[in-house]
Amino acid sequence: MPTALLSQLYPDHLATLQQRASVALLRGGFDHLLIAAGQPHYQFLDDLPYPFQVNPHFKHWLPVTKAPGSWLVITPGQKPKLIYLQPHDYWHVVPEAPAGYWVDHFDIVIVREAREAAAHLPAQVERCAIVGEESATVGMHRPNNPEAVLNHLHWHRAWKTDYELAMMRVASHLGARAHRAAEAAFRGGASEYAIQMAYLAAARETENELPYSNIVCLNEHGAVLHYTNLERNPPAQSHAFLIDAGASFHGYACDITRTYAGAGAEEFRALVDAVDHAQRDFCSQVRPGKSYPELHVHAHLVLAGILREQGFIRMSAESAVESGVSRVFFPHGLGHYIGLQVHDIGGFQASEDGGTLPKPDGHPYLRLTRTLDAGQVMTIEPGIYFIDLLLAELKQRPEASDVDWEKVDAFRKYGGVRIEDDVACTAGEPENLTRDAFMALN
Numbered sequence: 013m014p015t016a017l018l019s020q021l022y023p024d025h026l027a028t029l030q031q032r033a034s035v036a037l038l039r040g041g042f043d044h045l046l047i048a049a050g051q052p053h054y055q056f057l058d059d060l061p062y063p064f065q066v067n068p069h070f071k072h073w074l075p076v077t078k079a080p081g082s083w084l085v086i087t088p089g090q091k092p093k094l095i096y097l098q099p100h101d102y103w104h105v106v107p108e109a110p111a112g113y114w115v116d117h118f119d120i121v122i123v124r125e126a127r128e129a130a131a132h133l134p135a136q137v138e139r140c141a142i143v144g145e146e147s148a149t150v151g152m153h154r155p156n157n158p159e160a161v162l163n164h165l166h167w168h169r170a171w172k173t174d175y176e177l178a179m180m181r182v183a184s185h186l187g188a189r190a191h192r193a194a195e196a197a198f199r200g201g202a203s204e205y206a207i208q209m210a211y212l213a214a215a216r217e218t219e220n221e222l223p224y225s226n227i228v229c230l231n232e233h234g235a236v237l238h239y240t241n242l243e244r245n246p247p248a249q250s251h252a253f254l255i256d257a258g259a260s261f262h263g264y265a266c267d268i269t270r271t272y273a274g275a276g277a278e279e280f281r282a283l284v285d286a287v288d289h290a291q292r293d294f295c296s297q298v299r300p301g302k303s304y305p306e307l308h309v310h311a312h313l314v315l316a317g318i319l320r321e322q323g324f325i326r327m328s329a330e331s332a333v334e335s336g337v338s339r340v341f342f343p344h345g346l347g348h349y350i351g352l353q354v355h356d357i358g359g360f361q362a363s364e365d366g367g368t369l370p371k372p373d374g375h376p377y378l379r380l381t382r383t384l385d386a387g388q389v390m391t392i393e394p395g396i397y398f399i400d401l402l403l404a405e406l407k408q409r410p411e412a413s414d415v416d417w418e419k420v421d422a423f424r425k426y427g428g429v430r431i432e433d434d435v436a437c438t439a440g441e442p443e444n445l446t447r448d449a450f451m452a453l454n
């Protein structure tokens with residue numbers, strides 16, 4: 013990513029955040045927004061910390077993800093202040109000196125101990141909205157996470173600035189490159205573990221830097237939606253490969269899933285192709301004013317149609333959706349907002365003042381119930397799976413007589429199909445960050 017482009021986009025990004033913060037503070041009746049980067053969490057009865065994860069509100073303002081104990085102070089009309097913890101420490105890597113396109117936009121104070129930050133925070137604690145985890149408390153400054161302030165910030169976070177979109181394009185590029193390496197490893201007969209190693213090497217990220225734990229599945233493991241075991245030995249034959257794996261750039265995530273048929277698995281390839289075709293169509297429906305839950309229910313109808321066309325079920329697509337049979341094969345949501353978090357916050361919010369938009373009846377795992385708008389980024393991730401537990405339940409129901417069990421049983425060894433892209437809604441054609449990134453590799 014050229015630094016010149018970042019330098020150009022960043023001031024507008026900051027201006028947008030300043031504007032949102034000003035209104036949020038007004039809504040909550042506060043003068044200052046304080047954001048704690050957070051502290052490491054320690055394992056029970058141990059002095060070992062879990063990998064540090066920065067407060068997403070913090071990394072919204074600047075591309076700093078590894079500075080625990082640091083703080084931001086946002087006061088409308090003033091330059092934002094960064095209190096940057098750079099401890100005198102010879103046990104751990106000390107966060108590097110602030111550098112880059114963003115530093116000139118902050119008043120920066122360096123502190124050497126976490127508790128020293130308190131002296132640089134506004135003295136009138138009651139005038140401060142303090143966003144962070146309880147463990148970030150310094151002196152009298154204890155996170156209060158005021159709902160009115162958070163609701164405003166979380167609602168507006170769905171709209172990405174041009175700077176954020178640029179970050180997400182880079183994350184997508186890193187993810188696509190690593191997916192290519194993973195596919196090559198699969199074609200070479202590698203184990204799940206070896207595929208994961210190939211992925212990480214190509215992404216040039218550690219597991220802790222990824223936005224979520226990679227899901228790397230050969231054969232029937234694809235039926236475990238969040239499978240993370242990484243089998244060390246390859247199976248006798250690799251019939252199918254499902255990989256759901258992301259990458260991070262400056263705190264922004266991508267979330268990509270691809271499914272591949274192994275050599276000779278033509279029947280499975282036909283199912284993968286059909287889901288891929290349907291998925292592209294769902295992506296093309298990411299438009300301003302589109303209701304995401306409606307798109308999710310539409311996806312059920314289309315996927316049920318595929319199940320029927322390919323001979324898994326004999327009932328109509330409509331009755332498969334109505335009776336819940338489609339949910340046996342597609343038991344998760346169509347997708348979610350993505351950005352600073354892989355499941356970005358605010359997907360159920362009714363308005364900037366809060367409230368909750370309900371999920372459609374019978375769809376408890378949908379993570380996005382809002383109406384789409386230009387500037388928002390979400391995943392589109394339909395799937396069809398052969399999950400023993402859910403199939404066993406279906407077998408007990410009257411609809412079981414409309415299922416071709418021989419065909420279903422023959423597909424259990426493939427696990428399932430999921431195709432997942434990250435899509436930006438625009439005023440016109442949606443921008444598919446994932447497919448664009450794969451294309452750019454060619």
Ligand code: GLY
Pocket residue numbers: 224256257267393432
């Ligand atoms: N990788 C998690 C998800 O797709 O939501």
Ligand code: MN
Pocket residue numbers: 267347348391393432
């Ligand atoms: Mn996802």
Ligand code: MN
Pocket residue numbers: 256257267268269432
């Ligand atoms: Mn995913």
